[in-house]
Amino acid sequence: MQAIIESFAYIGTPEGIAALITLVVLEIVLGIDNLIFISILTNKLPEHQQDRARKIGISMALIMRLALLATISFIVQLTEPLFTLFGHGFSWRDIILIAGGLFLVWKATKEIHHTVDPEDPKENMGKIGTLTMGTAIAQILILDLVFSIDSIITAVGMTDVLAIMFIAVITAVIVMLIAANPLSRFIAANPTVVMLALAFLLMIGMTLIADGFGFHVPKGYIYAAMAFSALVEGLNMLARRKRQRAKAAAEAEAPSAPAQ
Template sequence: MEWLAGHFEFVSNPEAWVALFTLVVLEIVLGIDNLIFISILTNKLPKEQQKNARRLGIGAALILRLALLGTISIIVQLTDPVFEAFGHGFSWRDLILIAGGLFLVWKATKEIHHSVDPVDQKDTMMGKVNMTLGAAIFQILLLDLVFSIDSIITAVGMTDEIAIMFIAVISAVTVMLLAAEPLSRFIDKNPTVVMLALGFLLMIGMTLIADGFGFHVPKGYIYAAMGFSALVEGLNMLARRKRERDAKSQSTLH
């Protein structure tokens, strides 16, 4: 009990509460990337499997993050260089980020190519065919691992309190779980949003690769660009709905 109480001494420290709030917000923001990928990928599955796939994918993200927090001393060592090339010391974290970024770029590029090619619509995120539950979960787990390691290293850089890290991770994944269904329905009902989300994934993949090579891109720039793009798409959607209502009104009058 004394060991457990020792981890919650931060409750009497106002600075620790600020760190907790900041880290929770940051973890939620970092989880957006993961959630977009999960939402688009699971929408390819049959309707009856989509909800379970999303829950399994997000549940796996929580388990991975908590397990990585349990081995935090090892995770911290992942930032130590293991070899040097092109004048940059590469760590295991760098290699994982590069591999994850390449996977995201490949996946997003493939889906963008198929979505703009009307000749072949099979095996795309736009079409709900040729995707099994096992394949979806496997791909989600790959990206869960990449985002989880990045998330934990971010948490370690902000606070030394393990309890704060656990609370922030659990809070972020809970928000992901609550937002998964509405986001997936929104993407499913608005096909043009899929292309925008694929563009986000492409940008995120390139950012992961750049980070792995030592070129850090501030997350604020990325999410500001995503937010502006989403705002523009939202205005386009409102304009399309207005045109549809006007067209219906005209047809009714005639």
């Protein structure tokens, strides 16, 4: 009890406030990966199930992260090597990251294939209504586990104050809940953004695999590349809308054909 009181007292100090703000921002950024996956996956469900699936998926992410925070001593042990292969010591964290990365690469590749060839009779996963609620939740939970472990280990590396970790994680998940529906609607309304988001997931999956094998890619590089790509796509969307408005205006001004 005394430790908890001291933790909350520390938050009121300048150092505590700086640590909290930094970790909140970091957790929100780390949650973008999870949110993109949830948005793309739930958009494949029937419309009346999409919002419920998003809320269930994000709520389970919160429960999973809080449960992991409650077992920090166990989480820290996940980074201890279990065996050595090719000169690299693999821990449970590495194994989970590799498995999650492979799943993400498989899922993103499958969705990209459907987007490129929607008429392939062997590929029906991309059609709305072909994915069940249970399958969607199961896939969301798999990635929730991977992203949650990565998120909590990052939090542990940033601070040893439990109260700051809890506040940062809860804040990040609340932001995810607020942003989930607008992001899903935006992705559904802009088909080209779907391909960009799937490319992000493919890149994130490869990054997770590389991290699991001991090749750490600074996340700043990943998010900088994502931000630059999103900026370019935003400019393309603005250009397309201007061309569409110009075309509509030209058609409205054109004289109508004389009646025969």
